[in-house]
Amino acid sequence: MGARQKFEIPEGWVARGFRFEVEATTAEQQELIHQHFGARRFAHNWALAQVRANLDARAVDPAVPALGWSLPALRKAWNQAKQQVAPWWRECSKEAYSSGIADLVAALHNWSDSKAGRRAGRRVGFPRFKARHRDRGRVRFTTGAMRLEPDRRHLTLPVIGRLRSKENTRRLQRLVATGRARILSMTLSEHGGRLFVSVATIVCHTPRTPAEPDARCGIDLGIGHEWAVIAHDDDTIQRVAHPAPWAQTHMKRCRVARQRSRRIVGSRGHRQVSAKLAALDRRAANLRTDQVHLLTTILARRYGTIVVEDLDIAAMGRAMGRRAFRRSVARAGIGKVRPTLAYKTAQEGGRLLLAERWFASSKTHHGCGGYLADLKLSQRAWACPACGTIVDRNANAARNLRDWTGPVADRDVQRGGVAAPVPCVGDHGGQAHASRGRARPWKTTLVVAGADDTRTKPRREARPGEEPRAGVPASSSHNCSLTW
Numbered sequence: 001m002g003a004r005q006k007f008e009i010p011e012g013w014v015a016r017g018f019r020f021e022v023e024a025t026t027a028e029q030q031e032l033i034h035q036h037f038g039a040r041r042f043a044h045n046w047a048l049a050q051v052r053a054n055l056d057a058r059a060v061d062p063a064v065p066a067l068g069w070s071l072p073a074l075r076k077a078w079n080q081a082k083q084q085v086a087p088w089w090r091e092c093s094k095e096a097y098s099s100g101i102a103d104l105v106a107a108l109h110n111w112s113d114s115k116a117g118r119r120a121g122r123r124v125g126f127p128r129f130k131a132r133h134r135d136r137g138r139v140r141f142t143t144g145a146m147r148l149e150p151d152r153r154h155l156t157l158p159v160i161g162r163l164r165s166k167e168n169t170r171r172l173q174r175l176v177a178t179g180r181a182r183i184l185s186m187t188l189s190e191h192g193g194r195l196f197v198s199v200a201t202i203v204c205h206t207p208r209t210p211a212e213p214d215a216r217c218g219i220d221l222g223i224g225h226e227w228a229v230i231a232h233d234d235d236t237i238q239r240v241a242h243p244a245p246w247a248q249t250h251m252k253r254c255r256v257a258r259q260r261s262r263r264i265v266g267s268r269g270h271r272q273v274s275a276k277l278a279a280l281d282r283r284a285a286n287l288r289t290d291q292v293h294l295l296t297t298i299l300a301r302r303y304g305t306i307v308v309e310d311l312d313i314a315a316m317g318r319a320m321g322r323r324a325f326r327r328s329v330a331r332a333g334i335g336k337v338r339p340t341l342a343y344k345t346a347q348e349g350g351r352l353l354l355a356e357r358w359f360a361s362s363k364t365h366h367g368c369g370g371y372l373a374d375l376k377l378s379q380r381a382w383a384c385p386a387c388g389t390i391v392d393r394n395a396n397a398a399r400n401l402r403d404w405t406g407p408v409a410d411r412d413v414q415r416g417g418v419a420a421p422v423p424c425v426g427d428h429g430g431q432a433h434a435s436r437g438r439a440r441p442w443k444t445t446l447v448v449a450g451a452d453d454t455r456t457k458p459r460r461e462a463r464p465g466e467e468p469r470a471g472v473p474a475s476s477s478h479n480c481s482l483t484w
């Protein structure tokens with residue numbers, strides 16, 4: 001909303017985000033960064049106070065003129081008032097105030113759209129005043145001296161100056177240097193005591209075709225033992241386990257959480273253990289993100305059509321309540337797969353289909369169409385009531401999805417070339433995972449189980465002559481080893 005929304009992506013370009021973890025080079029710079037976070041918050045709160053006062057005044061006396069909610073109007077009001085309300089304003093970039101006001105404008109529009117029924121999803125409340133402990137520090141720069149340094153190790157922001165990137169910025173730097181990407185804005189933010197710069201860009205889109213444009217695959221995502229089961233076009237079943245270090249992280253987390261429960265809230269010990277806990281959470285989330293990107297990249301580059309279930313992740317979350325950490329992270333990973341696939345398939349020239357939400361992919365026997373009405377969530381294999389075959393639950397569901405021909409839910413998928421939820425790519429700090437040409441150990445990262453599936457390089461092997469597997473023996477369904 002606001003002024004940023006008016007930007008039109010030119011034909012042939014796509015919006016993409018890149019995120020880099022950065023660190024301040026000096027203590028003064030660190031201070032300056034926090035000053036900017038505070039300045040953004042201050043401007044946000046000031047503008048919100050103006051809007052609220054105006055609304056209150058108009059509620060009493062409708063003759064009071066309405067205060068414009070647009071970014072230029074509020075920014076103008078700020079510029080007139082800043083000398084009075086914030087005599088220190090010169091110490092920070094004007095972009096700090098501007099981004100606070102822009103975010104408020106977006107929040108106000110979200111609220112009014114939601115109230116008027118023009119906005120899907122959950123009801124959006126009226127914007128609230130931000131306090132330091134409730135608001136994540138962030139500031140966005142849309143103009144000024146912002147660039148990636150040619151050494152590929154530094155980023156420069158206006159006023160704040162050079163920040164050291166913890167990762168190589170090569171991928172984006174090269175695109176910018178050759179004119180294939182344009183930087184729209186840079187957002188500096190803090191998450192769990194770490195600093196990140198998100199670079200919003202538009203990238204020149206080169207049309208690509210997947211390796212097997214006519215082939216299809218189906219993915220069944222589970223919360224159980226197996227993280228994902230993929231039915232390939234040649235009818236091999238690939239089972240992807242959870243990343244092994246993730247189980248370890250979970251175990252450690254249990255121990256640390258127990259430790260924390262014994263500490264007094266507010267004590268130094270409590271703070272220390274909390275920091276440890278946050279680090280473990282971060283690790284678990286990173287492991288999951290890595291896996292999501294690895295899987296989606298491999299599949300998007302290979303298949304012309306990918307079919308997934310249209311899961312209602314939000315409802316799943318509600319139904320499960322406050323379950324264990326393991327599940328919640330698994331769920332987060334599942335929620336990420338679909339949007340990630342949506343933009344990657346668009347990028348690679350394939351398409352993503354969402355099988356209708358009420359399609360009983362687990363309960364219908366692939367092949368004969370036999371239907372088992374009362375399938376429990378814990379049942380990993382079931383006997384088909386029509387033909388008596390023992391059916392492996394997840395493999396069967398994946399096959400059903402692959403061969404899905406029914407109605408397709410049209411959500412964020414068919415967006416054509418411009419299917420980029422902007423911050424998504426950046427989950428990896430702009431570093432491509434599984435990038436072409438890099439020696440990426442597919443076979444050790446994606447765990448493949450099943451005796452007759454020796455697939456190690458999914459992209460290149462076509463395997464036309466392979467025998468389709470009829471009924472999956474139940475014995476192989478648990479063969480989801482956690483080797484790494």
Ligand SMILES: [Zn+2]
Nearest residue numbers: 365368384387
């Ligand atoms: Zn059957």
